[in-house]
Amino acid sequence: SGKTALITGASRGIGAAAARHLAASGATVFLTARTQEAVEPVAEAITADGGIAHALACDVSRFADVEAAVRAALAETGRLDILVNNAGLIDPISRLETSDPDAWGKVADVNIKGVYHGLRAAGPVMLEQKSGTIINLSSGAASRPIEGWSHYCASKAAVLSLTRSADLEWRREGIRVLGLSPGTVATGMQASIRASGINDYSRLAPTAHLDPDWVGQAIAWLCGKAGDAYLGEDCSLKDPVVRKA
Ligand code: NJP
Structure with missing residues (x-):
C-alpha cells in the first residue's frame, strides 16, 4: 500500500495481529x-516475513511518548496514514466498593x-496531509454495564465519545475516525x-472467543478502504454541533 501505520499496544493480542x-x-x-x-520480537517476525516494521517504546x-512515536514515523517515512489506538487494559477487575482509586485512574x-x-499527536499530521484513517478500539462494554468492569465500561464509552468528536471535526478534512x-x-x-x-464472562470457554488474528485482519481491511467507503457509527450526521464555517 505504501502507507505508514502506527499501532499502539502491538506487543501481543489484537495490536500485534493488526500490525x-x-x-x-x-x-x-x-x-x-x-x-x-x-x-521487538513482533517487529522482527514481520520483517522476517518480508514486511517493513519498526519497534518503539x-x-x-x-x-x-505518543508525540515522539509519531515524530519517529514521520522522520522515517515522511507521512502517517494509519493510527490504530489499540493499547488498553482491564486489570484490576473489581466491584466499585472495593476498587482502588489509583488503579481505576x-x-x-x-x-x-x-x-x-493518539488523536492529538496524529491529528495535525493527518490534517496537513488531508488524509488518514484512525481506528480506536472500544468495546461492547461501552454500551452496557458488566459487573466488576466499571472502569473499563466507562473508559470504552469515553473512547466512543472521543471517536465521535474527532470524526465530526475531521471527516470533512479527509480523515476517517472509526471505533471498533x-x-x-x-x-x-x-x-x-x-x-x-467475577461475572459470566469469566466462565466463557476460550473456544467461544474470536481469534485476534481475525480482528487484526478486519482492522487492515478497514484501513484499506477508500475514504468514501466510510464504515462506522454515523452519529455525526444526526445532530451535529459544528464550528461556524
Ligand atoms: O489486549 P492485550 P487485547 N502504553 O492485553 C499494551 C480492546 N478489546 O489485544 O506495554 C502502551 O493482549 C500492551 O503492551 P505492553 C482492549 O480494550 C479487547 O485484548 O507490552 N501500551 C499490549 O500490547 C484494548 O484496547 C477485547 O504490556 C500499553 C496491549 O496494550 C484492545 O482491544 C474485546 C499500555 C494489550 O494487549 C487490545 O486488547 C474488545 C500503555 N500504558 C476490545 N498498557 C478482548 N480481548 O476481548 C498496555 O471488544 N499496553
Whole structure:
C-alpha cells in the first residue's frame, strides 16, 4: 500500500495481529508498547516475513511518548496514514466498593487519555496531509454495564465519545475516525477476565472467543478502504454541533 501505520499496544493480542496484517498489505508499520523489548520480537517476525516494521517504546498514558512515536514515523517515512489506538487494559477487575482509586485512574489514563493522546499527536499530521484513517478500539462494554468492569465500561464509552468528536471535526478534512468494538477476543485480556471469576464472562470457554488474528485482519481491511467507503457509527450526521464555517 505504501502507507505508514502506527499501532499502539502491538506487543501481543489484537495490536500485534493488526500490525502483521497491515504490514502484509504493504504498509510500513511502527509497533509500540511500553517497552521496546516487548514489541521487538513482533517487529522482527514481520520483517522476517518480508514486511517493513519498526519497534518503539511508547507509554500511551504519556503524551510526550505518543508525540515522539509519531515524530519517529514521520522522520522515517515522511507521512502517517494509519493510527490504530489499540493499547488498553482491564486489570484490576473489581466491584466499585472495593476498587482502588489509583488503579481505576490508571485505566482511565491508558484507555481514555491514551486514545486522546493518539488523536492529538496524529491529528495535525493527518490534517496537513488531508488524509488518514484512525481506528480506536472500544468495546461492547461501552454500551452496557458488566459487573466488576466499571472502569473499563466507562473508559470504552469515553473512547466512543472521543471517536465521535474527532470524526465530526475531521471527516470533512479527509480523515476517517472509526471505533471498533470486536467482542470477546482470545487474548491475554481474557485470561485476566477468567482469573477474576467475577461475572459470566469469566466462565466463557476460550473456544467461544474470536481469534485476534481475525480482528487484526478486519482492522487492515478497514484501513484499506477508500475514504468514501466510510464504515462506522454515523452519529455525526444526526445532530451535529459544528464550528461556524
Ligand atoms: O489486549 P492485550 P487485547 N502504553 O492485553 C499494551 C480492546 N478489546 O489485544 O506495554 C502502551 O493482549 C500492551 O503492551 P505492553 C482492549 O480494550 C479487547 O485484548 O507490552 N501500551 C499490549 O500490547 C484494548 O484496547 C477485547 O504490556 C500499553 C496491549 O496494550 C484492545 O482491544 C474485546 C499500555 C494489550 O494487549 C487490545 O486488547 C474488545 C500503555 N500504558 C476490545 N498498557 C478482548 N480481548 O476481548 C498496555 O471488544 N499496553
